[in-house]
Amino acid sequence: SAVISQKPSRDICQRGTSLTIQCQVDSQVTMMFWYRQQPGQSLTLIATANQGSEATYESGFVIDKFPISRPNLTFSTLTVSNMSPEDSSIYLCSVLTSGTGYGYTFGSGTRLTVV
Amino acid sequence: QKEVEQDPGPLSVPEGAIVSLNCTYSNSAFQYFMWYRQYSRKGPELLMYTYSSGNKEDGRFTAQVDKSSKYISLFIRDSQPSDSATYLCAMSGGDSSYKLIFGSGTRLLVRP
Numbered sequence: 001s002a003v004i005s006q007k008p009s010r011d012i013c014q015r016g017t018s019l020t021i022q023c024q025v026d027s028q029v030t031m032m033f034w035y036r037q038q039p040g041q042s043l044t045l046i047a048t049a050n051q052g053s054e055a056t057y058e059s060g061f062v063i064d065k066f067p068i069s070r071p072n073l074t075f076s077t078l079t080v081s082n083m084s085p086e087d088s089s090i091y092l093c094s095v096l097t098s099g100t101g102y103g104y105t106f107g108s109g110t111r112l113t114v115v
Numbered sequence: 116q117k118e119v120e121q122d123p124g125p126l127s128v129p130e131g132a133i134v135s136l137n138c139t140y141s142n143s144a145f146q147y148f149m150w151y152r153q154y155s156r157k158g159p160e161l162l163m164y165t166y167s168s169g170n171k172e173d174g175r176f177t178a179q180v181d182k183s184s185k186y187i188s189l190f191i192r193d194s195q196p197s198d199s200a201t202y203l204c205a206m207s208g209g210d211s212s213y214k215l216i217f218g219s220g221t222r223l224l225v226r227p
Contacts, residue, residue, distance in 0.1 A: 004158075031213065040123070042203065042217040043159070058214075092158050096213065103149055104215060106158035 001097045002027050006107035013083055013114050020079045021110045023093035028073035033104065034066070037090040046091075049076045083114045118142050121204055121218030129226050134191040136202050138218045141185065144209035145216075148180050150189045151203040153220065159203055163189065194225045 003026040013019050023032065034046040047055040047068055055068040069077045080087055090111050094104040121138045128134055136150075146167055151159035163178040165171045165187075171178045177190040187206070191198055204218040 001161075006158075033213075040219070042119070042121075042219040043205075043215075044217075045214055048213070094158075097161060103147075103161045103164045104159075105161065106151075108156075108158045111156070 001105050002029065002095050004093060004095065004105060004107035006093055006110055008110055009108065010111040011113070013112065015084050015114055017083055018079055018081045019083065019112060020077050021091055021093075023076045023078070023107055025074045025095055029095040030073070031096060032070065032076045033094045034068065034076075034078045035092045035094060035106075037092060037109070039089070043092065046078070080112065083112075085114045088112055088114045116141060118216050119204060119206060119218045122221055123219055125222040125224055127224045127226060128194055130194060130196060132194050132225070134189075134194050134198070134223060134225075136189040136191075136204075136221050136223070138187050138204035138206075139185055140187070140206060140216075142206075142208070142216075143182075143185070145206040146208035147206060148178070148187050149205045149215070150176075150178055151205060151217075153201045153203060155200075162202075191223075194223075196225045196227050199223055199225050 005024045007022045032049045035043045037043045046061045047057045049055045049070040067079045090109045092109045094106045097103045097105045119140045149164045150162045153159040168180045168182045175192045179188040201220040203220040205215040
């Protein structure tokens, strides 16, 4: 299965600032996904990133707040903009795992704390 | 009502016990069912996946899906302290099969 490297692993940021999270995959993939995991809650899909097109955002998430880039088939970034303490979460990128129907492989996540 | 319900635990068992983890769901369109294991400060790791109803076994792990009851289970036999983690069920289906809906996870602690 794919190996995903995610940076940074954690960060503490001031409110009002922005953080860009990087996701690198060791193989070419069509779709990359960004999830948020808030403390004690389930994973929630933020958006799906396809190479060469704009990301598709889920209800409750907007491009101005979470801009996503997908410049090639192995890399994507998620930016958390104008952060507030409510944005404190773990952010995870993922790709579909071949041979498992719709099973996903996840990166190790970025633990974000906004103060 | 959430689409997927999962008891958050924590569930504490002695080493060697059989562990039963469960999820219920409301969307009858779900066709793909998965279990993920998440260790602290790590991303979720795919453990088991099942398409439609039935059982699937992999080593000490057995996944069961009962679509008529909208109920899925993960059994862990001969549980080990290294099984201590959060277990998340996930499922998908219908028009957006790639989009997983996760349960909130059950924390499991296996005591030596």
